[in-house]
Amino acid sequence: MRALFVTWAEPTHLLSLVPLAWACQAAGHEVRIAAPPPCAAAVTRSGLTAVPVGRDVAVDQIRNRADLVPWRSPGRWPEGWAARPELLDAGQRAVLAALADKQFAVARAMGAELVAFARHWRPDVVVHDTLAYAGTVAAAAVGVPAYGHTWGSATVMRVENEDLGARPLPGHTRLFTDLDVEPRDGPTAWFDPCPPALRLPDPGPPRHRVGVRYIPCNGRGVVPRWVVEERSRPRVCVTAGVSAAKTGPGAPPDLLTGAAHALAGRGLEVVLAVDAAQAGRLAGLPDRVRVAAGVPMSELLPTCAAVVHHGGSGTGLTAAAAGVPQLVLPRIPVTAEIGERLRNAGAGLLPPPERQADPAVIGEAVEALLDDPRHAQAAARLSAAMRRVPSPAERVAVLEAAASATPAEPGRAAAA
Structure with a gap:
């Protein structure tokens, strides 16, 4: 089988695709x-x-x-809005329209060359980031199945469709017609690493989701000796993920500095997990706060008693897989979603927006995560449920079956 994976325009989206891509390659298939x-x-x-x-x-x-400023600004949208778009007001709907326009621009930039490569290489199946709409176009161009792949958000948010529903927006249809490809309304199904306990239903007609176990993929890194050494105090990780650079480039992330000061002096080992650029911008931190630059979260979080973060799916699902209770401090609407679901599952806490910058609230919330065993128990249940989901290696069979069920076109058979 030839499997063509298509990633979106930022490297962070690639990481969710890597485990399944490697599973295909390890099974003996060709992967690009x-x-x-x-x-x-x-x-x-x-x-x-x-x-x-x-x-x-x-x-x-x-x-x-300008029309996307509300998407990257502090605030919360109605809980569950991605599954119930009728909760949104006119301004919020306008933001979704702008998001769709942005994604169409990225897809147009990729489309022609991606279709040309697909026609040359003749894949048997296409797997694409759920926002990489050009992947569905390429699959349609060569007559093979397309599978979307989410990055762990609680729901499949279909901004390419009217009101997140079933009817494609004109901009989505034009991605196909501009390249003389018969339009499709989306992929055949989605691989979804979000555990069932954290999912929201799709807003439109039900689409087939293929659950796949979340495998933390944090890129390359080195595990320092202190990570695995015995500790005399509970370790709490604080991180803003890569989202800090998006929402506040050039300035120390408020989440990191605020939480560090809030937790200092509470008898904890506080670790700020950052990248090298963020580490260089941090100054004036309290004593006994450790800055860890480039340490893989998949190695650090299992050693922690709690984690404080921004609500990113990578951090949230890595912590969930490790069974670690979470305090989520979302600064933008889209990152509140995981916090809401973790809170509802008992595995995390989510302060009200107007209180999440209060050092006392942060400190008391972390102590609640550590002192109330129900949070750790809920986090352990969530981790156990995630381990029961079929692994990427097991899900390769889904792609193999889809590829074998598709009649081979003469060009693709010759290329293979």
């Missing part, structure tokens, strides 16, 4: 990762083969356009 040029290096660092397609469309500039 099509990516916008800025992401190609991240693909090769993962040990997979990159195929740069399209051009850099300056995603940062698109993200910072």
Whole structure:
């Protein structure tokens, strides 16, 4: 089987695809990762083969356009909005329309070269990031199944459709027709690493989800000796993930510094997990707060009694897989979703927006996570449930079955 994976325009989205891509390759199949040029290096660092397609469309500039400011600004949208878009007001719906327009711009930048590569390489199946709409176009162009792959958000948010429903927006249809490809309304199904306990239902007609076990993939890193040494105090990790650079470039992340000060002096070992750029911007931290730059979260979090973070799916699901209770301090609407679901499952806490910057609230919430055994018990149950979901290695069979069920076109059979 030839499996073509398609990632979105930022390297962080690639990481959710890597376990399944490696599982395909380990099973003996041919794998290629099509990516916008800025992401190609991240693909090769993962040990997979990159195929740069399209051009850099300056995603940062698109993200910072005026009609998307509310998406990257503090605040909360109605709980469960991604599954119940009728809860949104006119302004919030306008933001979703702008998000769709942004994704269409990325897909247009990739589309022509991706379709050309697919017609040359003739894959048997396409797996694409759920936002990489060009992947469905490429699959349609060569007549093979397409599978979306989410990155662990609680629901499949279909911003390419009207009101997150079933009817594609004109911009989505044009991605196909502009390349003389018969339109599809989306992938055949989605691989979903979000555990069932944290999922929301899809807002539109039900789509087939293929649960796949979340495997933490944090990229390369080194595990320092102190990570595995015995500890005399509970260890609490504080991280803002890569989202800190998106929401506040050039400034120390407020989440990191605020939480560090809030937890200092409470008898804890506080570890700030950051990248090298974030570490260079941190100053004036309390004594006995450790800065850990580039330590893989999959190695650090299992040694922690709790984690404080921004609500990113990578951090949230890595902590859930490790069975660690979580305090979520979302600064933008989209990252509140995991916090709400963790709170409802008992495995985390989510302060009200107006109180999450209060040091006393942060300190008391972390102490509650540590002192109330119900949070640790709920986190352990969530971790156990995640381990029961079929692994990426087991889910390769889904792609094999889809590929074998598709009649081979003469060109694809010759290429194989």
